[in-house]
Amino acid sequence: MTSPKPGEKRQVSPTAAPVDKKAKLDLPSTHREEALSNELSSAGPSKSSTTTKKPSRKAVRTAQKNRKKLIELEPCSRDDIYWHEINDLLGKDAVDEAIEAGSDLDAPFGFREEVDLVISELSSNGEGIAKAPPDRKPWAVIIPFTLPGERVRARIYRHARLLSFADLVSVEEPNTDMRDMSAVRCRYFGTCAGCQYQMLSYDMQLQLKRNVVVKAYGMFSDLPSTSVPPILPTSPSPLQYGYRTKITPHFDTPEKVYKKHAKNKKLKSDAAASENGDAAIEVDGAIEPKVDIGFNQVGKREVMDIEECPIATPILNEVLGPMRERIQKNMHLYKKGVSLLLRDSLEISPSQPTLSLTPGPSASVANTLPHLQPTPNSIDEMNDLSGAFEKHVCVTDHRATVRERVGTMLFDYPGGQFFQNNNSVLVSLVEYVRDAIFPAGVPTVVSEIVEPSATTSTTDVPTHLVDAYCGSGFFSVMLSPHFTRVAGIELSADAIRFATHNASLNSLPTTKCTFLAGDASAIFATVQDFPRARTAVLIDPPRKGCDEAFLKQLRDFRPEVVVYVSCNVHTQARDVGALVRESKMESEVEGKKGIGWYRLESVRGFDLFPQTAHVESVAVLRLVK
Ligand SMILES: C[S@@+](CC[C@H](N)C(=O)[O-])C[C@H]1O[C@@H](n2cnc3c(N)ncnc32)[C@H](O)[C@@H]1O
Known part of the structure; x- marks a missing residue:
């Protein structure tokens, strides 16, 4: 008997004894x-x-x-x-x-x-x-x-x-x-499950993240080592602390905490308090016991009480303190545990156009505290632009509109929706993707829609972009200046409304960017008029990666270049390996020899999550014939 592959089943006797x-x-x-x-x-x-x-x-x-x-x-x-x-x-x-x-x-x-x-x-x-x-x-x-x-x-x-x-x-x-324990900035490091690497120099963190990418391709791509190029050094984050634009501290069901406290301390007033389903009491003006509000303890399901998170942006930490106090005072009103949302947003002035989900508040009102800080998209931009100082607020409502600036572009999205969590690294991430699509140099900005002729050769530069799993249009909008047409698809209809809004917020011609709500694999039926030899497909799926249907449609469409961005390098390695192998097999079938196959051109990690073990990975695949 050999060791089973992951997921392989082993028989379990139905007569197995019970477990007390x-x-x-x-x-x-x-x-x-x-x-x-x-x-x-x-x-x-x-x-x-x-x-x-x-x-x-x-x-x-x-x-x-x-x-x-x-x-x-x-x-x-x-x-x-x-x-x-x-x-x-x-x-x-x-x-x-x-x-x-x-x-x-x-x-x-x-x-x-x-x-x-x-x-x-x-x-x-x-x-x-x-x-x-x-x-x-x-x-x-x-x-x-x-x-x-x-x-x-x-x-x-x-x-x-x-x-x-x-x-x-x-x-x-x-x-x-x-x-190097002197490098540790958080007093909860070693107990909180959030960060793993604060005791390491930043260079060391980047090296370790490169190793993770190397190992992931070794473990999950199922490609011979000759088909995997040397993994490039991990691209650093300009901010290594104070970068995280979203945090979600939480607390357990208060009643549970009160009951445990009552049992442990045998408080005199328990009986009376319990009658109200609430064992909290006031001791010297403070509510006892305090319910822990924060993040999970490492290796446990227990929440730790955390009043400050040094990897979060300054405005989030400013708001966290008063928010915790408010909740603590009103804890008896909560019947269940809650996951809180704190999101760093630019303030949206009432005169600026925005979109919101239902009549909910936007970043201009309610649940926000103002804070002046530089927008850290690029150091140069911060130094050069007089308007670089913008007002940041904290959005706590899932339906409220959050606004972020990335380079020269603005993005609105609902507080509860996905957006990349480290604003400081996003310009360099997009520039890297852009340069991968245009290895011979970025063409002059495409301002008009000029459809390429049907006789274009494969050496022509891409003019069309498909943005699969597009969210609120981040890559579409950022890369749109370099393409004549952009088509995005995304499962969340709310995110798609915001993607369309973001195109207009950044004054993109309405005919240039189109966004569709639906499963990613549905995009290929809608872009049949895109010239394949001049189309780049960008994929940025959730952690579980792409499904078979999507990968099959992608191979059938056979765009010139595929850029796969992922926060889970392991599923990325699996999908990339499948794309290379399957496309090669297809290209060897009699009568299909000219269709070409995908060569894995490069893989590079991006550090979107300093101090943690997470790494974002960008893989570039190009069609070879
Ligand atoms: C990692 S996020 C990327 C979003 C976007 N590219 C960005 O950078 O903001 C993945 C997105 O895929 C969407 N999604 C998940 N499953 C999907 C599917 N089957 N088809 C299309 N989109 C999907 C999620 O709603 C989420 O917005």
């Missing part, structure tokens, strides 16, 4: 999932079945579901990435052996056991990975905030397949070439 989670939790040094896996591996009618109560169907189903969850991984998901990394770290033989023996879910650690480990490498998810000590069976451990070569003490809290997760207790021997 509570009882297993009480076992000393035994973790819930370890207990679960032990139960499951003893599947089959038990010898003592005459004395043991028959498991209920529900219990069997739950046990099977839990096992399945640990084994059948969503391809390219976080867990699937770990699985690939573990296979590399432990070696195929060890993995196959454990699967063969059926011990791939039996962890060699107890729940909350503390172990000394040496970190072997960094996972693409940002944590250190260590091998279990030599006196244990081959197993891997994931520990956040650790670096390769470090000797650390860690406390195990969860198991998966051939893998355990642990909290970092202490770094016994730090990697002093990499770790």
Whole structure:
């Protein structure tokens, strides 16, 4: 038996024994999932079945579901990435052996056991990975905030397949070439799940992100190494703190917190307060207990109370404090937990044209606090333009209109919709995409619609742009000066309304940019009049990447150049690999030899998320004949 590919199914006996989670939790040094896996591996009618109560169907189903969850991984998901990394770290033989023996879910650690480990490498998810000590069976451990070569003490809290997760207790021997704790700016670093890399120099962060791109193409593209060009150095973000234009702090259901507090503290006034479904009391003018409002704690579902986030823009931090106080005072009014929205916006003056969802407020009114700060699209622009100082406000309403400036263009979009989160890097990102589409140099700005003749050769520069997954038209509008026609498609009808509005906000001719609400694959039917040899297709899908239907339509359309932008380099590598392979196979079919295939020309990471392990990736594919 060989180690299964991610997502490959393993049979689970329908007679698997039931799991009494509570009882297993009480076992000393035994973790819930370890207990679960032990139960499951003893599947089959038990010898003592005459004395043991028959498991209920529900219990069997739950046990099977839990096992399945640990084994059948969503391809390219976080867990699937770990699985690939573990296979590399432990070696195929060890993995196959454990699967063969059926011990791939039996962890060699107890729940909350503390172990000394040496970190072997960094996972693409940002944590250190260590091998279990030599006196244990081959197993891997994931520990956040650790670096390769470090000797650390860690406390195990969860198991998966051939893998355990642990909290970092202490770094016994730090990697002093990499770790610089004086660089850390956030007091919650090491506990908050938001940032992974504050202890690293920025150059080191960029190097690590390049490694993630390299590994992603190795793990998921399924291309020979000769088909993957050397991954380019990661493009830096001009701002490394104070860049994030959107944050979503949240809090849990207050009632739960009150009940827990009441139970723990046994407050005298609990009974009275509980009668109102509210165990909060006023102590010296302050509401007790305070509900934590902030971000998730690393490795836990618990929310941490965080009053400031140094990667967020200044206006968001200014608003966060008073907002938290207001909510805390009125916490008893909340029946459920809430995810708050704070979005950095330029103030929209009442005289300026804008669009909003229903009659909701825009960035000119309500829920905003003004703040003067430079618009950090480019340092040159900031220095050169006298109007570079614009008023920033914080939008907290999902339906309110947010405005951002990128270079010379303005964008409006609803607060709850997608927009790139790091404004400071967007001009360089667009310029990179533009230069990839026009490798011989950017043509003079195209101001009029001049349809190319039908006899154009493939060496002609692109004149048409398809913007798939276009959101509120960011790439369409930014790149429109270089094309005669632009067509965008996007699932969200609201985003499409804003894309159309953004074209007019930036005075683009109405005939130049057209936007369609629908599934991305529907775009190709609407651009049949676009000359394929002079069309560039830009793809910027959500994290899950493109589906088969879209990739098939794209190959059928066969544009001259494809630029694939993604916040998930793993699904990007998968899709790019498929595009290269399938297009090559198609081009080798008798009678189709002239259609050409896609060569992966370049891949480069962009750092849209400094201090975190995330990386945006831009892949460029060109049709070769
Ligand atoms: C990463 S965002 C990119 C948005 C835009 N390119 C930008 O830079 O602002 C991905 C977008 O794809 C949209 N989307 C998701 N699934 C889609 C689908 N099947 N077809 C078209 N658009 C889709 C989402 O609504 C989201 O706006």
